[in-house]
Amino acid sequence: MTGEIALDQLFEGDQQDPDSETGYSSYTSAGRVQTFWVTLYVAYYYLMQVIHNPTEFPTLPNGLIAALAGSHALYLGGKAQAMLLGPLKNLFK
Amino acid sequence: MANGDDSKTSNKRLYISFLIAIVLAVAVAFAIAFWGPGNNQMDKAKVALAYGMLILLFMFGFLILAAIAVGTINISNILEEKGPGGSGGASMSRFQLLIFTFVIGLSFFLIVISKGDFPNVTGGVLTLLGISATTYGVSKGIQATSKETDGDGNDGGGDGNKPTK
Numbered sequence: 001m002t003g004e005i006a007l008d009q010l011f012e013g014d015q016q017d018p019d020s021e022t023g024y025s026s027y028t029s030a031g032r033v034q035t036f037w038v039t040l041y042v043a044y045y046y047l048m049q050v051i052h053n054p055t056e057f058p059t060l061p062n063g064l065i066a067a068l069a070g071s072h073a074l075y076l077g078g079k080a081q082a083m084l085l086g087p088l089k090n091l092f093k
Numbered sequence: 094m095a096n097g098d099d100s101k102t103s104n105k106r107l108y109i110s111f112l113i114a115i116v117l118a119v120a121v122a123f124a125i126a127f128w129g130p131g132n133n134q135m136d137k138a139k140v141a142l143a144y145g146m147l148i149l150l151f152m153f154g155f156l157i158l159a160a161i162a163v164g165t166i167n168i169s170n171i172l173e174e175k176g177p178g179g180s181g182g183a184s185m186s187r188f189q190l191l192i193f194t195f196v197i198g199l200s201f202f203l204i205v206i207s208k209g210d211f212p213n214v215t216g217g218v219l220t221l222l223g224i225s226a227t228t229y230g231v232s233k234g235i236q237a238t239s240k241e242t243d244g245d246g247n248d249g250g251g252d253g254n255k256p257t258k
Binding site: 004005006007008009010011012014022023024026032035036039040042043046047050051054055056057058059060065068069072075076079080083084 | 168169170171172173176177182183184185186188189192193196199200203204206207208212213214215217218220221224225227228231232235236238239
């Protein structure tokens with residue numbers, strides 16, 4: 001068993017960059033960082049609920065589901081904008 | 094060349110293991126059909142089929158886990174996604190899908206162990222998995238759209254001669 005699943009560049013996204021040879025460059029994405037923490041929090045919350053009452057699937061609060069959906073929507077929006085349109089500062093040049 | 098031979102040998106071993114698992118499951122099913130519980134032939138056939146499928150499923154799962162453990166099935170790049178820029182880092186959408194799949198799977202296991210019964214799959218579970226899987230799907234869509242525009246050379250920025258991946 002190698003014991004490894006590569007997590008390199010987990011927080012890095014691609015964005016359009018006319019100055020780059022490939023047309024894209026990497027950047028540290030705030031959307032990915034917040035998605036990471038929200039995902040871990042929801043996963044932890046869910047598992048704790050199951051451990052405390054392991055007789056049925058727990059019901060998540062609507063606020064938490066909304067936060068998770070919002071977080072993922074923010075991540076996807078940021079990714080779409082970076083990959084299809086480029087950085088915001090370039091849009092207003 | 095040596096790596097190719099090793100890979101062929103590993104694959105051959107895996108196929109043989111799967112074959113043995115199938116033979117074992119069929120043999121157990123036949124044994125249960127002959128000597129197992131049940132008042133009539135239909136009951137015996139049902140029990141034999143259920144045990145056969147159970148053993149087959151267990152053996153397949155075990156073989157896959159064993160193959161992952163010894164390195165025949167390599168999952169070190171399971172989270173990797175090639176970007177249009179050529180970078181191949183871990184993908185957040187894959188990561189969160191993996192996390193939620195494990196969370197739901199582990200929860201399911203805990204509930205079955207504790208309750209001894211098949212739990213009701215609630216709307217919350219489906220919502221959680223739905224959000225997670227949709228995020229992964231949309232992320233792949235964005236990635237594919239980006240590659241398409243990149244390949245046309247019309248909307249990808251740069252000089253329009255970028256390699257398409």
